Amino acid sequence: MGMDGYLGWPLAMHLSARGHNVSGVDNYSRRRNVEELHSQSATPIKSMRERLDAYQKATGRRLRFHEGDLTKTTFTDKVIEEEKPDCIVHLGEIPSAPYSMIDVEHCNYTQTNNVVGTNNILFAMKKHAPKCHLLKLGTMGEYGTPNIDIPEGFFEVEYRGRKDTLPFPRQPGSWYHLSKVHDTHNIMFACKIWGLRSTDIMQGVVHGVVTDEMVNDDLLTRFDFDEAWGTALNRFCAQAVIGHELTPYGKGGQTRGYIALRDSIQCMTLAAENPPSEGAYRVFNQFDETYAVNELAEHVVKVAGEFGLATKIWRVENPRVEREEHYYNPDHEKLPTLGFRPTNDLDAKLRLTIPKLIQYRGRIEEKKSTIMPKIKWRN
């Protein structure tokens, strides 16, 4: 679900390359929503039809595809009835915090799109594929930044002398992040009452653009760099490439989990190939390392320098409401236990990303007015 997106397209190719029979769904809303903000992907991406053809030409393998909107109950029901999947990877949500913060319409659009789409999948699974494994993309941002360690979904609490294992409290920081928290509660409930199985992935911020399956540029995935659709590290890389200052927000001590695109694909593949037992709802914290935003900027300055790019850091006013210095110590044990090993270190990954962006520097230059933050949490 969401095969046309940043993660969906490379994941589809990777699962197919591993011999899985892959079928995708998308309504192309990401393309439209990025256009709405007058932005574009740094990488030129092909239409789905062209992508499917290019993939078949390059590999001899075919991906199936259904165009449609997951919030349309009958469409989602029909696709799941037809496909009777063993695993659904649900990436078909609107993934931008700033986009959701534009106004009430974007808040409601993000929340209803994400929640209704997921509900439709849950009901269709119950009806047509009750043993199917739902691999759902949530976000580490669901947890916020509590002053205690963050477990993977659940924790044992002792309170007034009694104990229980409870869902870890969520303190999300945008209407978008809230939509993922709503999903989390909805999915947990569906697993409980219907015995569905799900892996709810609390994913860190994803960065990078190249994966092994992108054997030619017709197979590239999108790479967003604007204030709404780009995320911290990707935006810094794009800024470096066009000689723009890197712009950490506020003090830059905001610490989050990060994971490279190829590692995210690796993790989702591991989760898909190692489903939980029937009726189980499990949570994976999916990231490689935590970094403060300032540290990321310094890594980018260093690696960009290796490519002859002289880059400065410019701290700008924080458009968000968030702690800029805080404790942050989330667990991430379950995926390594399944076999996840990061492919290499952050600098090595930046050495793959930056040259690919240099190749498409003109496309970033063209839309550089979309980079600086204009959407404010308070206004």
Next chain:
Amino acid sequence: MGMDGYLGWPLAMHLSARGHNVSGVDNYSRRRNVEELHSQSATPIKSMRERLDAYQKATGRRLRFHEGDLTKTTFTDKVIEEEKPDCIVHLGEIPSAPYSMIDVEHCNYTQTNNVVGTNNILFAMKKHAPKCHLLKLGTMGEYGTPNIDIPEGFFEVEYRGRKDTLPFPRQPGSWYHLSKVHDTHNIMFACKIWGLRSTDIMQGVVHGVVTDEMVNDDLLTRFDFDEAWGTALNRFCAQAVIGHELTPYGKGGQTRGYIALRDSIQCMTLAAENPPSEGAYRVFNQFDETYAVNELAEHVVKVAGEFGLATKIWRVENPRVEREEHYYNPDHEKLPTLGFRPTNDLDAKLRLTIPKLIQYRGRIEEKKSTIMPKIKWRN
């Protein structure tokens, strides 16, 4: 918001009687949704126009009213812009767990109706009435039945040697209850980023039908008794009145907080007249006493007997997925601290409810086929 409903109508009269300038909103969805299930209120309720006129005739006071749908952003914005309220009591949500469990359409309708309506109120408050106090009706059901005490919204956690005060984890038991959890997270966030103030009321199950302001039967509020819109205690009272067995679900050890209608009105009035400080998000657990369903049935048998009604208890298969025997110890200190005193004990309250229902026995008899549970959590 929701002035035509079970709580909204008596609350509007009570606040008006206390000298507040009261304006209400409703789209009459409750009337339509009850009709959809071929049911009706035991009490014959007047149209809003008739209610407003009857109230003015009885008291000389006027209530203002706006007909419209809170999920329509421009409507909600306009009402709040016009009224610039000091306090919004938001009762304008779909309040039925079984209704939300009928199918995917009823799940999505309940969740989007409730979440979008609340979001629209939050955005309109921010724009037109940022100091307004949002008094929002949630439910004790948001917490589920954890094996530890339930605080009022937040608790101090010690975990791996560090401490933080966090939202108490929510484990709701239906798509409806989930919609209230979604609201809770959304409201908490709006208070945090915009400095709005809110009291989020985790209300127990409300019972009864008579309040002091109902000086004649044109001013009655609705009283639902069917499987979807009736709740445990009210349904038992209606069953007793028509000689139907009382039907606790399953073992009947399910324990919840209960509060009489007049006490609910008292609590909401206290909360409205004692707003939190600007930017504060506070949670009240609003109930009088906790009872197991079996205990409630026994109280109803006893009091119904005083009215010459011979009533039996018949345990039926539980249509829900819930613990039937469990620990349950929620705090409820904040409202008593503000001055809440229950008007009298449960039996005394049943002695007010049952005769009023005897008066309208024919209307219950007419729709008795709607009482037994047909909507199942699993199916």
